[in-house]
Amino acid sequence: MSTREALIVPEVTELNRPYWNGAAAGALMLQRCVECRAYRHPPTVMCGACGAWETSWVPASGGGVIYSYTVVVHPVHRAVERLVPYNVVLVELDEGVRVVSTVVDAAPDALAIGRRVTAVFERLTPEIGLPKFRLAHAAS
Amino acid sequence: MRQGQPVGLRRVAMVGAVGLRVGTYGATPEHELLVPVLAEALRRARLSHRDVDGMVFTHPRPYCRQRYFSTHIQSYLRTPMSFVLEVVGNGMTGGQAFRQAADAVASGRVDVCVVLGVSRESHVPTAEHMAETSSKAVGDVDFHTPFGINPLTWLALAAQRYLVDYGGSTEMFAEVAVKNRRHAALNPLAHLVNPLTRADVLGSRLIADPLRLLDCPPRDDGAVAIVLVPEERAGEFTDRPVLLKGYGEYHSGTHMLNDRPGNLLAFPAIERASSAAYAMAGVTAADIDVAEIYAPTTNMELIVAEGLGLFPKGRAGAATLDGETALDGHVPICTSGGCQSRGHPPLVTPLYNIVEVFQQLRDEADRRQVPNARLALTTSELGLMDAILVEIFESGD
Numbered sequence: 001m002s003t004r005e006a007l008i009v010p011e012v013t014e015l016n017r018p019y020w021n022g023a024a025a026g027a028l029m030l031q032r033c034v035e036c037r038a039y040r041h042p043p044t045v046m047c048g049a050c051g052a053w054e055t056s057w058v059p060a061s062g063g064g065v066i067y068s069y070t071v072v073v074h075p076v077h078r079a080v081e082r083l084v085p086y087n088v089v090l091v092e093l094d095e096g097v098r099v100v101s102t103v104v105d106a107a108p109d110a111l112a113i114g115r116r117v118t119a120v121f122e123r124l125t126p127e128i129g130l131p132k133f134r135l136a137h138a139a140s
Numbered sequence: 141m142r143q144g145q146p147v148g149l150r151r152v153a154m155v156g157a158v159g160l161r162v163g164t165y166g167a168t169p170e171h172e173l174l175v176p177v178l179a180e181a182l183r184r185a186r187l188s189h190r191d192v193d194g195m196v197f198t199h200p201r202p203y204c205r206q207r208y209f210s211t212h213i214q215s216y217l218r219t220p221m222s223f224v225l226e227v228v229g230n231g232m233t234g235g236q237a238f239r240q241a242a243d244a245v246a247s248g249r250v251d252v253c254v255v256l257g258v259s260r261e262s263h264v265p266t267a268e269h270m271a272e273t274s275s276k277a278v279g280d281v282d283f284h285t286p287f288g289i290n291p292l293t294w295l296a297l298a299a300q301r302y303l304v305d306y307g308g309s310t311e312m313f314a315e316v317a318v319k320n321r322r323h324a325a326l327n328p329l330a331h332l333v334n335p336l337t338r339a340d341v342l343g344s345r346l347i348a349d350p351l352r353l354l355d356c357p358p359r360d361d362g363a364v365a366i367v368l369v370p371e372e373r374a375g376e377f378t379d380r381p382v383l384l385k386g387y388g389e390y391h392s393g394t395h396m397l398n399d400r401p402g403n404l405l406a407f408p409a410i411e412r413a414s415s416a417a418y419a420m421a422g423v424t425a426a427d428i429d430v431a432e433i434y435a436p437t438t439n440m441e442l443i444v445a446e447g448l449g450l451f452p453k454g455r456a457g458a459a460t461l462d463g464e465t466a467l468d469g470h471v472p473i474c475t476s477g478g479c480q481s482r483g484h485p486p487l488v489t490p491l492y493n494i495v496e497v498f499q500q501l502r503d504e505a506d507r508r509q510v511p512n513a514r515l516a517l518t519t520s521e522l523g524l525m526d527a528i529l530v531e532i533f534e535s536g537d
Binding site: 007011016068069070072073074076083086098 | 266267268270279280281282283284285286287288289290292293296297298299300301304345346347348349350351353393397404
């Protein structure tokens with residue numbers, strides 16, 4: 001059994017399918033209210049800002065900054081025993097919404113509040129991709 | 141905001157509050173932990189089991205063997221009642237049980253209502269608890285948990301912001317643990333009582349950066365019984381009642397984090413619920429003599445204390461280093477020893493907080509007594525401060 005199989009895998013539903021399918025295809029998709037244009041995440045059936053039900057799905061730029069982060073050292077789930085230490089980040093996307101994710105290929109001491117990141121995608125199944133992030137290089 | 145006591149409701153008094161020493165009780169089942177505590181609370185309030193009109197229970201964990209728990213316990217008493225209820229409120233389960241019982245007394249539905257809580261954790265390995273219960277319970281199961289997040293991870297995200305936004309230090313977190321351990325050493329209900337230094341905390345292993353083992357609570361068992369009556373009848377049961385003066389409740393509409401979760405150091409739930417409680421009690425934060433804060437990790441004690449207005453934003457850490465939140469400080473916080481040292485049986489931690497202020501306001505806290513304590517505040521919360529309950533109590537003698 002791989003570590004990934006032991007962690008919770010998202011369940012694709014009618015509501016959230018564009019998010020997971022989008023990530024499997026390499027795009028970070030967000031819901032955007034057709035009425036008030038507010039972005040929202042995680043997906044919901046109704047806009048919490050204005051109450052409208054009509055929703056569009058739009059690709060996000062994939063860019064954002066680390067709002068906060070932690071490095072999990074103690075594996076409190078059996079599922080993550082072989083993954084520690086791993087980081088969990090709260091990323092504020094350029095569209096203004098925040099997502100929980102992880103930064104790949106980063107030394108723990110490279111993480112910092114305010115650092116820019118860009119989305120990368122791990123394909124779990126043909127229809128589920130998991131948006132993750134990579135540190136953006138300051139000069140690029 | 142509504143000011144003063146609600147019109148048309150009876151005032152509520154606490155006349156008994158008893159807790160089992162927090163710790164690990166092995167194979168002892170929930171009902172056997174709870175019933176002796178119930179019996180002792182009734183005895184101390186000069187009540188027979190036949191006098192109980194109503195009971196409100198914390199709903200047990202999913203791994204409790206005994207189903208229909210409240211019915212089962214009521215059958216121990218062989219007493220008919222008009223009001224029996226089990227309450228679920230995640231981290232504020234105990235606080236919600238207390239509020240339901242208080243509301244039942246205030247409305248006149250019942251006269252003698254007992255709040256009963258039992259939280260049995262230690263027989264389930266932490267990994268199993270986290271994987272099967274907590275991790276799914278503390279965030280969006282599809283959008284948060286696939287990243288290996290757990291209850292402590294969320295609190296660590298707030299801790300990082302405390303360090304960066306306020307120029308805080310892990311010494312501040314460590315001092316919360318040290319101070320709480322000193323308090324616990326004076327509390328017969330506390331689990332962990334051996335002396336602790338800042339170096340011990342800072343040298344303990346990392347759990348989720350920057351939180352270390354000794355910033356975190358142990359997993360504990362516990363049981364509490366609290367007897368509530370209308371204030372006008374309190375004298376029948378004790379000459380030192382503790383009065384519920386105010387309360388506030390606020391649910392912010394987030395689940396750990398939503399799309400725009402705002403500032404992880406200034407949660408609207410804390411500020412709104414405490415403002416409501418102060419207004420109802422007719423007091424301000426400056427009037428509070430002792431505060432029992434529901435804070436699983438050390439950093440959250442600082443963040444909640446600031447949200448309650450006990451300290452300006454970003455100042456609770458330095459105040460803790462200066463001893464201001466210790467027993468002899470000007471705002472003693474978690475005189476019980478708090479979640480880290482008194483212990484943290486989550487379903488009933490809110491009730492242990494109330495037991496502590498019951499003792500403080502009756503001048504029964506012995507060597508950890510805050511001199512002349514008249515007004516006390518308690519909190520409980522769920523998620524990442526998604527919702528919070530605040531109660532304010534006054535000494536009634």
